[in-house]
Amino acid sequence: xxxxxxxxxxxxxLEVIQNLSFIIHKNDVVGILGPxxxxxxxxxxxxxGILTPESGTIISHVKRIAYVFQEPRLLPWKTAxxxxxxxxxxxxxxxxxxKEKAAEWLGKMGLRGYEGYFPAQLSGGMIQRVSLARAFxxxxxxxxxxxxxxxxxxxxxxxxxxxxxEQLKAAPITVLYVSHMPEEVVRIANRxxxxxxxxxxxxxxxxxxxxxKDFLKDAFYKPHAGDAGLACNxxxxxESYACM
Amino acid sequence: MLSLFMHGIVIASxxxxxxxxxxxxxxxxxxxxxxxxxKRIFMGIFWGGLAGFILGLLAxxxxxxxNLLEPMRWSLMSVPPIVAVVIAMLWFGMGSTMVVFVxxxxxxxIVYVNTVKGMEMVDKGLLEMGRIYKLSLWLKLKHVxxxxxxxxxxxxxxxxxxxxxxxxIMAEVLGASEGIGYAMSxxxxxxKIPELFAYVIVGFCIVGITEFLVLGPxxxxxxxxxxxxx
Ligand SMILES: Nc1ncnc2c1ncn2[C@@H]1O[C@H](COP(=O)(O)OP(=O)(O)OP(=O)(O)O)[C@@H](O)[C@H]1O
Ligand SMILES: [Mg+2]
Numbered sequence: 001x002x003x004x005x006x007x008x009x010x011x012x013x014l015e016v017i018q019n020l021s022f023i024i025h026k027n028d029v030v031g032i033l034g035p036x037x038x039x040x041x042x043x044x045x046x047x048x049g050i051l052t053p054e055s056g057t058i059i060s061h062v063k064r065i066a067y068v069f070q071e072p073r074l075l076p077w078k079t080a081x082x083x084x085x086x087x088x089x090x091x092x093x094x095x096x097x098x099k100e101k102a103a104e105w106l107g108k109m110g111l112r113g114y115e116g117y118f119p120a121q122l123s124g125g126m127i128q129r130v131s132l133a134r135a136f137x138x139x140x141x142x143x144x145x146x147x148x149x150x151x152x153x154x155x156x157x158x159x160x161x162x163x164x165x166e167q168l169k170a171a172p173i174t175v176l177y178v179s180h181m182p183e184e185v186v187r188i189a190n191r192x193x194x195x196x197x198x199x200x201x202x203x204x205x206x207x208x209x210x211x212x213k214d215f216l217k218d219a220f221y222k223p224h225a226g227d228a229g230l231a232c233n234x235x236x237x238x239e240s241y242a243c244m
Numbered sequence: 245m246l247s248l249f250m251h252g253i254v255i256a257s258x259x260x261x262x263x264x265x266x267x268x269x270x271x272x273x274x275x276x277x278x279x280x281x282x283k284r285i286f287m288g289i290f291w292g293g294l295a296g297f298i299l300g301l302l303a304x305x306x307x308x309x310x311n312l313l314e315p316m317r318w319s320l321m322s323v324p325p326i327v328a329v330v331i332a333m334l335w336f337g338m339g340s341t342m343v344v345f346v347x348x349x350x351x352x353x354i355v356y357v358n359t360v361k362g363m364e365m366v367d368k369g370l371l372e373m374g375r376i377y378k379l380s381l382w383l384k385l386k387h388v389x390x391x392x393x394x395x396x397x398x399x400x401x402x403x404x405x406x407x408x409x410x411x412x413i414m415a416e417v418l419g420a421s422e423g424i425g426y427a428m429s430x431x432x433x434x435x436k437i438p439e440l441f442a443y444v445i446v447g448f449c450i451v452g453i454t455e456f457l458v459l460g461p462x463x464x465x466x467x468x469x470x471x472x473x474x
Binding site (some may be wrong): 048050065066067069071073075076077078082086087089090118119120134138 | 367369370372373375376377378379380383387388391392467468469470
């Protein structure tokens with residue numbers, strides 16, 4: 001279980017998160033949507049314990065967390081195999097076992113044959129998949145995914161979404177999935193959080209069917225009726241789904 | 245060029261120098277000087293480098309250690325090498341211990357500073373990754389910090405090598421009864437100028453050989469991940 005109670009987070013003078021409260025239960029799969037810069041990554045970092053809030057409390061019963069960062073953060077001087085194997089070492093695997101497990105997960109990500117490649121020799125999408133393999137390999141009870149598919153083509157995204165879905169069915173874990181893409185999130189999430197630029201959050205129903213994207217568009221605009229600042233003339237805003 | 249205009253006694257022509265070098269090379273005396281100096285250079289670079297590296301790692305990990313070491317490396321770096329030689333001669337007398345000590349003490353702060361700076365510049369994102377995946381300090385050192393600093397450090401080692409050669413030879417000139425530096429001091433005292441310059445050429449060669457044949461391949465190996473193709 002992860003609980004936020006009236007959590008506030010500021011960077012210098014910039015209030016990013018205001019009074020955020022929610023409860024995520026064990027094995028919930030939560031999609032977090034919101035335009036660029038609202039604080040999605042900030043929330044994941046607070047859950048992971050690498051950022052602390054200014055005020056409020058975070059209660060977390062997480063034992064083993066895996067984090068797929070927005071930028072993949074592989075060790076550039078280690079091969080794909082070592083990048084996946086090294087986080088297994090603190091868990092009591094010896095190097096040989098760690099490499100076997102790493103190879104298995106690289107295989108599941110469609111990277112068989114690339115074990116010996118350095119990150120500089122891999123494509124952006126391959127790097128993201130190594131980062132996913134690293135996260136799954138440690139068998140986390142909580143998985144934080146920060147736009148894990150942003151560098152993948154549609155077909156590969158489909159394959160990996162299905163793979164993750166299968167994986168979650170076989171071994172359910174808590175997942176927080178950050179994305180700009182509602183259609184991606186509905187595929188695996190059973191709850192959806194929508195973040196707004198003024199630092200608030202709303203939970204959405206997942207079962208809205210086809211008109212989901214339109215609904216989100218409306219939901220996104222509702223609280224800002226008449227707020228010209230939110231129009232899609234800002235490039236940062238335009239990148240978000242609400243302006244698509 | 246210079247030697248065309250100046251008197252032969254002050255500066256030797258390349259021809260005379262190489263001729264002297266050629267004549268010297270066969271002699272057992274020269275070989276033993278060369279061997280001793282080379283050994284001292286490697287020992288000085290090895291001990292100075294190791295001390296600077298380990299202290300730099302410690303300082304990079306713990307702020308307290310850094311605050312403690314910072315004034316020390318400051319004072320070490322501001323001691324003129326010649327003073328270091330004189331002091332070391334008082335402590336260790338003439339010979340190898342003194343020469344290795346002096347070069348080590350002068351080289352270690354350079355390695356130390358580069359190690360500390362390198363650790364400060366390690367990608368914060370990778371350190372966060374290490375924290376999330378609960379890497380122990382040892383694993384972080386081995387897989388994050390040390391690989392990250394090998395780049396800047398191999399560059400520093402080029403400077404350290406060249407300095408090491410000069411310092412060892414200088415220390416030998418002042419306080420040793422063997423080695424290239426000692427031979428140079430004899431050559432200059434007896435006005436054997438071509439021989440003196442022959443030893444300067446030997447100095448070049450030692451720097452060149454360590455840089456291209458030792459440091460180069462090491463650097464290429466540790467930085468192979470930067471390369472494009474397999
Ligand atoms: N270390 C930092 N220092 C100062 N400001 C920061 C820092 N990290 C994030 N911010 C600011 O906080 C806000 C939220 O950032 P965050 O990375 O959480 O957004 P995000 O929702 O993940 O955006 P995106 O979808 O583009 O990844 C942004 O305005 C950003 O400028
Ligand atoms: Mg983000």
